[in-house]
Amino acid sequence: MPSFEPGYLAIVIVALMGGVLGVVGYLTLAERKVSAWIQDRLGPNRVGPGGLLQPLADGGKFFLKEEVIPKHVDRVFYLLAPAVAVITALLAIAVVPFGSTVAPPAPQATIDAFESSQAAYRSHFSFVLAPGVDIGILYVFALGSLAVYGVILAGWSANSKYSLIGALRSSAQIISYEIPLGMSVLGVFLIVGSLNLETIAGWQGSHRYWLVLVQPLAFLLFLVSAYAEGSRLPFDLPEAEQELVGGYHTEYSSMKLGFMLMAEYVHLVTAGLIVSILFFGGWSLFGLESIFDRVPVLAAIFKLIILVAKMLIYCAFALVVRWTIPRFRFDQLMSIAWKAMIPLALANLVCVMIVKQYGWPLIWLAFASVGLLAAAGLWHGSVTMPRRKVARPPVATGGLATSRLTGV
Amino acid sequence: MPIAESEVRWVEAPKLGFWDQLYLPAMVDGLKTTVGHLFSKKITEQYPEQEPKLPGNYRGVHRLNRDEAGRVRCVACYMCATACPAHCIDIVAAPSPPDWTGREKYPETFVLDELRCIYCGMCEEACPVDAIELTTLYDLTGLSREEMVFDKEKLLSVFDFTTKAGTDPVRTHGGRLGPASEPPPG
Numbered sequence A: 001m002p003s004f005e006p007g008y009l010a011i012v013i014v015a016l017m018g019g020v021l022g023v024v025g026y027l028t029l030a031e032r033k034v035s036a037w038i039q040d041r042l043g044p045n046r047v048g049p050g051g052l053l054q055p056l057a058d059g060g061k062f063f064l065k066e067e068v069i070p071k072h073v074d075r076v077f078y079l080l081a082p083a084v085a086v087i088t089a090l091l092a093i094a095v096v097p098f099g100s101t102v103a104p105p106a107p108q109a110t111i112d113a114f115e116s117s118q119a120a121y122r123s124h125f126s127f128v129l130a131p132g133v134d135i136g137i138l139y140v141f142a143l144g145s146l147a148v149y150g151v152i153l154a155g156w157s158a159n160s161k162y163s164l165i166g167a168l169r170s171s172a173q174i175i176s177y178e179i180p181l182g183m184s185v186l187g188v189f190l191i192v193g194s195l196n197l198e199t200i201a202g203w204q205g206s207h208r209y210w211l212v213l214v215q216p217l218a219f220l221l222f223l224v225s226a227y228a229e230g231s232r233l234p235f236d237l238p239e240a241e242q243e244l245v246g247g248y249h250t251e252y253s254s255m256k257l258g259f260m261l262m263a264e265y266v267h268l269v270t271a272g273l274i275v276s277i278l279f280f281g282g283w284s285l286f287g288l289e290s291i292f293d294r295v296p297v298l299a300a301i302f303k304l305i306i307l308v309a310k311m312l313i314y315c316a317f318a319l320v321v322r323w324t325i326p327r328f329r330f331d332q333l334m335s336i337a338w339k340a341m342i343p344l345a346l347a348n349l350v351c352v353m354i355v356k357q358y359g360w361p362l363i364w365l366a367f368a369s370v371g372l373l374a375a376a377g378l379w380h381g382s383v384t385m386p387r388r389k390v391a392r393p394p395v396a397t398g399g400l401a402t403s404r405l406t407g408v
Numbered sequence B: 001m002p003i004a005e006s007e008v009r010w011v012e013a014p015k016l017g018f019w020d021q022l023y024l025p026a027m028v029d030g031l032k033t034t035v036g037h038l039f040s041k042k043i044t045e046q047y048p049e050q051e052p053k054l055p056g057n058y059r060g061v062h063r064l065n066r067d068e069a070g071r072v073r074c075v076a077c078y079m080c081a082t083a084c085p086a087h088c089i090d091i092v093a094a095p096s097p098p099d100w101t102g103r104e105k106y107p108e109t110f111v112l113d114e115l116r117c118i119y120c121g122m123c124e125e126a127c128p129v130d131a132i133e134l135t136t137l138y139d140l141t142g143l144s145r146e147e148m149v150f151d152k153e154k155l156l157s158v159f160d161f162t163t164k165a166g167t168d169p170v171r172t173h174g175g176r177l178g179p180a181s182e183p184p185p186g
Helices: A006-038 A054-064 A075-095 A111-122 A137-157 A161-184 A186-192 A197-207 A216-229 A254-279 A296-322 A330-358 A364-378 A400-406 B018-022 B024-038 B079-083 B122-126 B152-165
Strands: B062-064 B089-095 B105-113 B132-134
Touching: A006 A054, A006 A075, A006 A254, A006 A296, A006 B024, A054 A254, A075 A137, A075 A254, A137 A161, A137 A254, A161 A186, A161 A216, A161 A330, A186 A197, A186 A330, A197 A254, A216 A254, A216 A330, A216 A364, A254 A296, A296 B024, A330 A364, A364 B018, B018 B024, B062 B152, B079 B089, B079 B122, B105 B152, B122 B132
Parallel strands: none
Antiparallel strands: B062 B132, B089 B105
């Protein structure tokens, strides 16, 4: 792990965190606007030009609202939960390379060689909060698992049935979907040969194609799992309003509720960045990203714009999907994860292993993905319907009552 | 009577085909719908800036119509006050001035409580001389209860206002007021 200038890092941290929180604020506005447009409405348009200052008004409202802490809660965990939710969500962004990074050096044979390679790496302008984290994506997944603590603590400490049911659903859902989430990207790591996000983005940049071309099925599985991990709408059972009032944040008010909601949008942003880097080449854009390479600052900004644009496309897609697909039933949710996505992810991983072992061209993996998906479609056992046999009574024939009811 | 076993009709969900099992075609279909709506024309009315277009039979604030000579058409027959389910109309009748031909009475006062009114339109239905009408004025506000009790002058001014603004043109042009205005036979 190379050491870096603290002052420089502080500037990058403030800039990136401010940027991420700004994106989160405007995602709430985008959510409301897109919801409105899809329902043929206009959406919030009174605060500022076209409603652009709405996030500020919302934030101010959250701070000024009365903060109600019910008497029946477990105060320690009740106060801890929003902090855990926000901190784990924000920490995951630390390893995301925002642009202009070079891949960190591989392990060296001698200490001298190691030191010199680290020095060379340090001399580059690295636009990432924690450069050179070799476990990269594992760190993101680990924090994603920690994020469920925020939900469980909130649900448990609130001492309310709605919160508890929401938290139980959430824990079951997040633990189930973590498996396909991690397993679907194993193929990517096998292809690239590294867990480091900087290396993965660099690999796609130097190969001039994106990994979604050779791993479309993995991308699909990762997309669905990421929605489930972030409790986005087809999978928002932890806070299903019609059933659970507000789910795990029922008992929260004021800025604590704001933190809970903010954490969800931070998860969306993180998932967008991770998807862009793993499957859509990060800051690479078919070689176009290097046109400003003479001026390092311009190049960094340009690459940042490319990455953020990809992330925003992902977020926009999530907003549209929210109004397209209705919420799954809980048994369907579990069936999809355990009966469809995990086997598919495993099969996809086996395909990658075979192709790597025999050194075949990677494009075969695209055909393998399509074949696997088709095979899953042909699989006779229905995934979303419970295996319940309806006990059919013997059909009575000719009876007056029967003919009336069946309309024959 | 309990339902006999033979009367129960068992219905099962239709079997999913290959494309249904893949989920993706259905989702693309759904996305087409939502994205189509994303760019379609919006139906929201921007209220304070954009006034709604109300149909002529909208039941808003009442008005008392004037006849051709600018006098109140009302003949104080009490039909509206009788028909009113909310009892919000209060009329004091008086013999009409001698130069008002063709009628016997006129309302000395005509008070209508806009807060009691339920805007059912029964008064308009009941009126034999088309004197009371409901207009398309919908944004009625006031700072006190007294302000919302409309007297004859106010109701006539609503007529002047709505005919001038063109939102509710004069709907009746009858010269004679009708049988309700005439003195009782004998």
